Amino acid sequence: MAVLLLADVNDGALATDAVAKALSAVKGLGEVHILVAGTSAAAAAEAAKLDGAAKVLHADDAAYDHGMAEATAALIVSLAGGYSHIAAAATAFSKNVLPRAAALLDVMVISDVTAVVDADTFERPIYAGNAIQTVKSSDAKKVLTVRTASFNAAATSGSAAVEKVSATADASLSKWVEDKVAASDRPELTSAGIVVSGGRGVGSQSDFALIEKLADKLGAAVGASRAAVDSGYAPNDWQVGQTGKVVAPTLYVAVGISGAIQHLAGMKDSKVIVAINKDEEAPIFQVADYGLVADLFNAVPEMIEKL
């Protein structure tokens, strides 16, 4: 059977890394058709380059441009007939849309899949990653979101055909008002090779600039703990953890972060973890490959200077 893979499109641009990782996760399940919803022809063309995509379905309608759940879920349901699996990267966009589509199809959704065992069986973390559960679905169609940090991105040397699909979207339930998205030259948090994160220990929004400076020196993305976001030191989209983003970079540097399980849930699969904390008992040291017990206000400037 075939897989319908819903693509993330942000402001007309394909979230290539997320879609490419989700594609690797599901390509063993059958022929993959990528669904690009919205008016961006560029996003559809970009999706067509992903290796392993048999074709791209482009629902070229402005009703889908802001990823509104009601219209997008209805679109998926209208296309669902020929597919055994409906999948997407586990992003804020698809976590909004896919459970809605699943309920309309009267099937369960399987969120945050970290391994595909077979066509019916999937692994997913529960309890903030403190347990990994293997679940088997008895539903006729499987609807799943895939945790991108667990898969490698498909290459972009393909050239699949782009086919237009039409659907009538009912846009009366909800209206997009605005997006507040900060433009940044830094790598994206979930695909960066290096992430530098700051916690409550950083102490203020102005001192968070230190974390950003270190990140820029390393060519890294910037992350934060929930406490740092709640305190207004960092924006919400930088939060790493159980209820934020899950990252698995080659190098994760945690500065002034204690290492609560909810934070560890978002970064403990990083290849190398560095912790800088002035409390030698901080739990973050239990997962860190390299720990430095130091005041961050001395250590971070020194590190910036010596790199």
Add this chain to the structure above:
Amino acid sequence: MKVLVPVKRVIDYNVKVRVKADGSGVDLANVKMSMNPFDEIAVEEAIRLKEKGIATEVVVVSIGVKQAQETLRTALAMGADRAILIEATADVHTDIEPLAVAKLLAGVVKEEAPGLVLCGKQAIDNDMNATGQMLSALLGWSQATFASELAIEGDTAKVTREVDGGLQTIAVKMPAIVTVDLRLNEPRYASLPNIMKAKAKPLAAKTPADYGVDVAPRLSVVKTVEPAGRKAGVKVGSIDELIAKLKDEAGVI
């Protein structure tokens, strides 16, 4: 306008989770259970809407074991008016799937006719992040997930959502389902007098059969295991040593 808030009883977020030796799941016998933290935020928001004169009544509902009564009493002590317990299982280790929960909640919505349902964004036990969206689909209502700001203006709810790139604001037609994120508010603690008063507030007991819903799961648990552990590494004495290790030993910079 009536506001309905589904609240789930989950393992307390401070408890260290242990996987059962037979791989059937997580050990929930004799561990501290609490209201799902996101649901505390939803209850708080509902109470604030009532304090502002926008909501007239706050009804809380929980689906699960009989002990979920305690969770409902907590919500009543915070300020909810009335509670409904749908006892769907007698075994603390049986979790009801979001699709079944959503079907039961749809039944409650038909009876209670709320103008707004406030759900948590996710339950911190199974982290499925699905119930609100599924309920919204079953009702054909509008949905606004991951809310960090909520303003009700006539028959529309203006909701700011936490999304991957930052924040998104949408306007949804009421009645609506809103799922709440961490930064919507800071939930209050129940005062002792309110805890006492909550004991006298109405709590209705129901079963899935009252709503004609089959709660049989669609997913079966094949096994549950502990994740591969990470070992603590070494402590370094200086930034120079750290940089040297990262360059020469780990080769990551």
